[in-house]
Amino acid sequence: MRRRTLLRSGLAAASAPALAACADQGGGGSEGGGRTTLSYGMWDPAQVPGMRRIIAAFKERNPGISVRIELTPWASYWTTLKTSMRGGTAPDVFWMNAVNFQLYAAHGVLEPLAERIARDATPLERHPAQLVRLYAYEGTQYGIPKDFDTIGLWYNKALFDKARVPYPDPTWTWDDLRAAAAELTDPHERVHGFAAEMHRQFVIYPTVFAADGYVLRDGRSGFGDDRTIEGLRFLTDMIDRGWSPPQSAMVENVARVRYWSEKVAMVYDVSAMSGQMYAVPALKDHGGVTVLPRGRRRATVIHGLANVISAKSDKKAAAWKFVHFMAGREAAEIQAELGVTISSYAGTQDAWMKSMPEFDLKSFIDMEKYAVPYPSSKNTAVWENLQYPLLGAAFSGKGGIEGAARTLGEQMDRALKEERDR
Amino acid sequence: MSVFPATAAAKAADRRAARGAGTGPASRDQRAAYLFIAPLGLGFALFYFWPMIQTFYFSFTEFGPFGGHTWIGGDNYARVVKDVTVWQALGNTLVYCGIGLTALPLALVIASLLNRRGLRAVPLYRALYFVPFVTLPVAVGLVWNWLYNGDFGLLNEVLGWFGVDRRYWISDPSTAVFAIGAVMVWSTTGYYLIIFMAGIKGIPRDYYEAAELDGAGAVRRFFTITLPLLSPTIFFASVICMIQSLQVFDLIYIMMGEKNPAVGDTQSVVGLFYKWAFVENAQGAAAALAFLLMLLIAGLTYLQFRLQRRWVHYG
Numbered sequence: 263m264r265r266r267t268l269l270r271s272g273l274a275a276a277s278a279p280a281l282a283a284c285a286d287q288g289g290g291g292s293e294g295g296g297r298t299t300l301s302y303g304m305w306d307p308a309q310v311p312g313m314r315r316i317i318a319a320f321k322e323r324n325p326g327i328s329v330r331i332e333l334t335p336w337a338s339y340w341t342t343l344k345t346s347m348r349g350g351t352a353p354d355v356f357w358m359n360a361v362n363f364q365l366y367a368a369h370g371v372l373e374p375l376a377e378r379i380a381r382d383a384t385p386l387e388r389h390p391a392q393l394v395r396l397y398a399y400e401g402t403q404y405g406i407p408k409d410f411d412t413i414g415l416w417y418n419k420a421l422f423d424k425a426r427v428p429y430p431d432p433t434w435t436w437d438d439l440r441a442a443a444a445e446l447t448d449p450h451e452r453v454h455g456f457a458a459e460m461h462r463q464f465v466i467y468p469t470v471f472a473a474d475g476y477v478l479r480d481g482r483s484g485f486g487d488d489r490t491i492e493g494l495r496f497l498t499d500m501i502d503r504g505w506s507p508p509q510s511a512m513v514e515n516v517a518r519v520r521y522w523s524e525k526v527a528m529v530y531d532v533s534a535m536s537g538q539m540y541a542v543p544a545l546k547d548h549g550g551v552t553v554l555p556r557g558r559r560r561a562t563v564i565h566g567l568a569n570v571i572s573a574k575s576d577k578k579a580a581a582w583k584f585v586h587f588m589a590g591r592e593a594a595e596i597q598a599e600l601g602v603t604i605s606s607y608a609g610t611q612d613a614w615m616k617s618m619p620e621f622d623l624k625s626f627i628d629m630e631k632y633a634v635p636y637p638s639s640k641n642t643a644v645w646e647n648l649q650y651p652l653l654g655a656a657f658s659g660k661g662g663i664e665g666a667a668r669t670l671g672e673q674m675d676r677a678l679k680e681e682r683d684r
Numbered sequence: 685m686s687v688f689p690a691t692a693a694a695k696a697a698d699r700r701a702a703r704g705a706g707t708g709p710a711s712r713d714q715r716a717a718y719l720f721i722a723p724l725g726l727g728f729a730l731f732y733f734w735p736m737i738q739t740f741y742f743s744f745t746e747f748g749p750f751g752g753h754t755w756i757g758g759d760n761y762a763r764v765v766k767d768v769t770v771w772q773a774l775g776n777t778l779v780y781c782g783i784g785l786t787a788l789p790l791a792l793v794i795a796s797l798l799n800r801r802g803l804r805a806v807p808l809y810r811a812l813y814f815v816p817f818v819t820l821p822v823a824v825g826l827v828w829n830w831l832y833n834g835d836f837g838l839l840n841e842v843l844g845w846f847g848v849d850r851r852y853w854i855s856d857p858s859t860a861v862f863a864i865g866a867v868m869v870w871s872t873t874g875y876y877l878i879i880f881m882a883g884i885k886g887i888p889r890d891y892y893e894a895a896e897l898d899g900a901g902a903v904r905r906f907f908t909i910t911l912p913l914l915s916p917t918i919f920f921a922s923v924i925c926m927i928q929s930l931q932v933f934d935l936i937y938i939m940m941g942e943k944n945p946a947v948g949d950t951q952s953v954v955g956l957f958y959k960w961a962f963v964e965n966a967q968g969a970a971a972a973l974a975f976l977l978m979l980l981i982a983g984l985t986y987l988q989f990r991l992q993r994r995w996v997h998y999g
Contacts, residue, residue, distance in 0.1 A: 341962050344749055344750065347750045347751070348751040365749060365965065366750075369748060369749060371750050452835075459943075460943050460945075461943065509855070510834070510852040510855035510945055510946075511834055511835065511855075512943075513852070513854070513855040513941060513943060513945070514832075514833045514834050514835065514837075514854070514855065515833070515834075515835055641964070641965060643963050643964055643965070644964045644965075644966075647959065647963060647964060650942055650943050650944075650945075651947050654943075654945030654946070654947065654948075657945065658855070658945045684746075
């Protein structure tokens with residue numbers, strides 16, 4: 263008997279703190295007065311310090327509301343989020359990207375924000391219009407951008423000097439890039455002029471757009487389009503001529519790492535990587551960045567994350583206050599100062615550029631004018647997953663890019679049709 | 685698992701025992717026995733049997749990414765059968781299975797070598813061979829990726845001494861499956877080695893002594909004594925090995941990465957299941973695939989049990 267009592271009291275003791283914790287948050291359920299604790303789902307540990315500061319500033323304005331960050335690593339962010347949505351434990355506010363947005367919006371798990379935006383005059387117009395549109399579904403706004411990124415041309419000045427090639431500048435076209443890549447390639451040193459990596463956001467999409475091709479338009483795939491194929495051929499041609507390592511080599515040592523170790527003279531990479539580029543001493547010293555070269559037209563890809571509210575949240579009023587605050591100038595400035603990412607709020611990017619004066623980061627912001635939004639549909643992951651397996655051989659120097667692209671176009675169209683029929 | 689031959693006999697014995705104990709309430713002993721196996725039985729029912737039934741049910745539904753499902757009949761099975769990537773993955777999986785099974789003869793040879801009388805430091809060898817098996821597949825995959833690295837991997841360096849050309853082992857479709865298979869064999873051999881060593885220890889020494897007196901050499905002794913008497917152990921190991929190779933996933937997931945041009949040539953059935961269920965939001969079709977894989981494993985295991993009558997000797 264004695265043992266049982268002991269056990270019972272032990273259990274009670276163990277659950278006491280848990281109960282207390284529940285009570286602590288439970289007050290948040292009732293939004294009128296009292297304390298509310300919001301959970302905020304995000305995946306990037308590098309942005310935690312910035313977010314903490316934004317949350318502190320938010321709390322100063324809204325003393326009744328505190329925000330708890332729920333950090334989930336990128337690799338499991340989406341599976342965890344989906345599972346927690348089903349289980350009813352999803353964060354109140356969380357990060358959303360273009361690839362997943364429509365799926366979430368279409369299934370009604372995101373809170374529509376249009377009315378609240380109108381009522382509180384949230385400054386949507388201060389954020390890039392292409393980005394704002396990315397987070398609208400069937401005419402309703404569900405998310406508000408917090409940051410943005412574009413792709414730029416990074417180059418190694420030391421390798422350019424060695425090959426006596428002038429540095430890339432905004433007047434460059436594809437021909438200039440090709441000519442420079444040929445000059446810069448040095449087989450003895452195992453140095454390549456360019457890295458035509460099979461990466462959809464950093465390399466494939468911007469090149470396809472610069473060729474005046476497209477990835478997705480009116481529910482149809484653009485991979486069978488002649489201009490799209492021209493863009494892809496620009497990339498695979500570099501590999502076939504030996505100016506870029508083949509994809510099979512870049513699986514094991516990715517383009518970025520080759521650039522960091524000064525084995526590749528030019529790469530296309532995203533603005534969000536600036537901080538890491540800056541952290542490589544050699545590149546801080548003699549690395550440069552400029553806008554992407556012009557193909558048939560000027561283009562780059564623009565993408566950015568948005569804050570969204572879970573439709574299942576029971577603290578929507580407080581959650582909206584937080585999202586509204588994040589859409590404003592004050593939050594954007596805090597985010598920019600830390601230099602991790604470009605705030606999407608117009609006019610707050612100076613702080614970000616000043617954080618790395620050696621790099622001409624203004625290029626990333628200049629490109630916003632002609633940047634194409636990241637292509638997405640309701641079930642983006644399905645057709646995106648077709649790309650690498652089908653294009654892999656052509657990007658490994660085995661040729662046949664045209665056939666591969668057309669097959670990809672057909673299969674993507676089939677996936678898009680299935681998506682519509684569902 | 686009801687796959688072991690012992691259980692049929694055990695069940696019969698159970699029935700006999702039950703009859704012997706009469707038709708009344710179970711005896712104290714029996715109750716205790718049931719209590720002892722209850723935790724395991726409960727775990728089995730909760731974590732294996734129930735999910736299995738659920739998977740079977742869900743394979744006939746279309747699954748919403750955020751909950752809710754609708755009955756769609758056999759559509760998922762039709763999709764699985766029609767999808768070329770499924771057949772490719774199945775082919776790859778059977779290749780993995782074939783490669784995986786080579787761990788058995790390897791382990792057998794090492795086990796009989798380690799079992800030689802007078803050999804020193806046997807526990808050390810045993811530990812060394814066993815370490816890869818208890819290392820996390822993620823760690824194993826990462827380290828082997830470095831060894832295989834096309835630009836500065838150790839393997840290319842060593843092969844270079846013999847004039848073999850540098851290559852990208854895990855991104856070349858013609859070598860990737862074998863590169864992964866080799867790591868699989870490397871990391872599982874130790875496990876079977878331990879099982880075989882235990883099995884060999886169970887063979888009475890006098891058989892060997894008698895054979896030696898009759899002038900049988902080491903090779904002869906291996907084939908006429910060790911191999912036949914070890915056959916039940918080999919059979920057990922081969923069943924386990926086949927099931928494990930058919931379920932290979934983590935090593936491939938870690939070693940390949942999504943941008944690998946050889947990704948289609950190395951994808952296993954479980955890898956495809958993961959992709960459908962967790963990346964492409966096609967949980968219903970993934971459930972159908974998982975169920976078919978279970979049937980395949982059950983079928984092949986059954987086949988093994990049929991074949992064992994021809995080569996496994998008990999007692």
